[in-house]
Amino acid sequence: MANETKTTVAPYDRVSDVSVVMTVIRPRPVVGLGNLLILNPKTPAQPADGQTSPASLPNKLSDADRMNGILMRKTDAATGAIYREYKNVDAVAVDYPEKSNVWSKASTYFAQSNHSDRVAVLDYDPAKTYDALKAFWYFNWTFAIQAVSKLDQSTVDLSNIFERNQDHFLVLQTNDISEYDNYFGQNYTIGLKHDTAEAMDAALIGANATLTVGSITWKFKELVGITPELLTSNELSGINRCKAIAYVEVNNRGETSEGWTLSGEYIDVLHGILWVKTNVQGKLENFLQENGKIPYEQRGITQLSGVVTQVLEEAYEQGIILTDPITGKGDYSVDTTSRDEQSQQDISDRHYGGLSFTYHVSGAIHTVTVNGQVQSDTVLA
Numbered sequence: 001m002a003n004e005t006k007t008t009v010a011p012y013d014r015v016s017d018v019s020v021v022m023t024v025i026r027p028r029p030v031v032g033l034g035n036l037l038i039l040n041p042k043t044p045a046q047p048a049d050g051q052t053s054p055a056s057l058p059n060k061l062s063d064a065d066r067m068n069g070i071l072m073r074k075t076d077a078a079t080g081a082i083y084r085e086y087k088n089v090d091a092v093a094v095d096y097p098e099k100s101n102v103w104s105k106a107s108t109y110f111a112q113s114n115h116s117d118r119v120a121v122l123d124y125d126p127a128k129t130y131d132a133l134k135a136f137w138y139f140n141w142t143f144a145i146q147a148v149s150k151l152d153q154s155t156v157d158l159s160n161i162f163e164r165n166q167d168h169f170l171v172l173q174t175n176d177i178s179e180y181d182n183y184f185g186q187n188y189t190i191g192l193k194h195d196t197a198e199a200m201d202a203a204l205i206g207a208n209a210t211l212t213v214g215s216i217t218w219k220f221k222e223l224v225g226i227t228p229e230l231l232t233s234n235e236l237s238g239i240n241r242c243k244a245i246a247y248v249e250v251n252n253r254g255e256t257s258e259g260w261t262l263s264g265e266y267i268d269v270l271h272g273i274l275w276v277k278t279n280v281q282g283k284l285e286n287f288l289q290e291n292g293k294i295p296y297e298q299r300g301i302t303q304l305s306g307v308v309t310q311v312l313e314e315a316y317e318q319g320i321i322l323t324d325p326i327t328g329k330g331d332y333s334v335d336t337t338s339r340d341e342q343s344q345q346d347i348s349d350r351h352y353g354g355l356s357f358t359y360h361v362s363g364a365i366h367t368v369t370v371n372g373q374v375q376s377d378t379v380l381a
Contacts, residue, residue: 033275034209035116036202037141038105039158041126044080057082068094071118074136081124081132083139087117096121101147108199111224112206121147126154133161142168142274143209145201149173151180162188167274169261171201180242186262187270191244200226200247204256213275214320217364218259218267223247228254259366269361272320276359279311296347297339301354305336308357315359322360332359 059074069091074083086092089103089110096102106119120141124132144162146155151174162170163186173192174180180191194200203223208216228249231239236257239246243264246257260266287294287307294300315321316330324331337354339347346353 033142033213033271033278034205034211035118035120035141035143036109036205036209037120037122037136037144038102038147038202039144040102040121040123040147041129042123044125056080070094074139076132076135079124079128079132079135081122081128081135083120083122083136085118085120085140092119092121105145105147105199105202108225109202109206112203113224114208114210115206116210129154129158130161137165137168143171143205144168145171145173145199145205149196149199149201156182159183159186159189162186167277169267169270171205173199173201177239177242177244180244180262183262184242187265189262190260190267191242191262193239193244193246194226194229198226204245212318214268214272214315214318214362216268217366218245219256219364219366221256221259222254223256226254259364266363268364272315272361275318275320276311276315279314280308280357283307283311296350296352301336301339301352304352304355305334308355309334312357312359319362320359322362324360330359332357 069087072085089107092106171190175195177193192200203226243262248257312332322331334357
């Protein structure tokens, strides 16, 4: 490990009949579905005098980098994009000065109570957005925001990348909801309506994304450092019609006005789908790797089914899956087909395609209507 102390010096011996060996258990880095990436498009720098191309940064971190809180740095040779991970806002300030756009977003993110143990930043040539994102798509992040919040054709193209892949979320922010007209129906783009002088996008992710998937709805959430808007009912209705999210004052406190993406689907539903997909894939992969051989017969098929059942049961316990009102258990099912029902080609290729599952999403209550009756002694003519 990079942070271990390296030494060839042997410890001193002590005259004793008892030897105690201490192991320090350190917190594991947050690897999950709630980490943030700040997208920072930059026009390529001009080469310095005597150079044919701009100087590139080494991928290997120095001791000074680690001391400064830089957790990772990787340059994509094909696009020149640079991906970095930082442990806190002070580490971000090493590469992005205080009050800069990236620093400001990171500062707001780390001000929230549920931020991760890191934030990632991607510097890239805007002319190479697709390939730059492709290079780092499966690194340790799930939600992306812009260093400078703006909506134009390049942002539409960016949103379409997220929509096509369906396993990451793009969070946009503008104070003009008419700018969301070109994003109607986007499942994996979240639209915020707020003054861009405040980083509501960073705050939203820092307050919610790392919490246990399925345990929360994204409505009602309080954001640190974000000023609630006092909106009229007509203004809020307009925001709701375009499926954007505002930060409003309700009952004398700030809260997110809704918890959906620009398609109208709820963030917790899509986040839950992503959690199930990721964990089914990961647990099955681990099962195949850690067992010598999964036999192509009912015994092996049953084992695969058991792995998926285990994931869905965990999803139920987290609140992703609804409770079946009859059984009182998770409303999901796992189905398999026998070896005899597989094609000869699949059997020859050692591919099994007969495993499937379904589940019923657990929703949330966002509004309440209460009917009351009052008994009056007044007789009206």
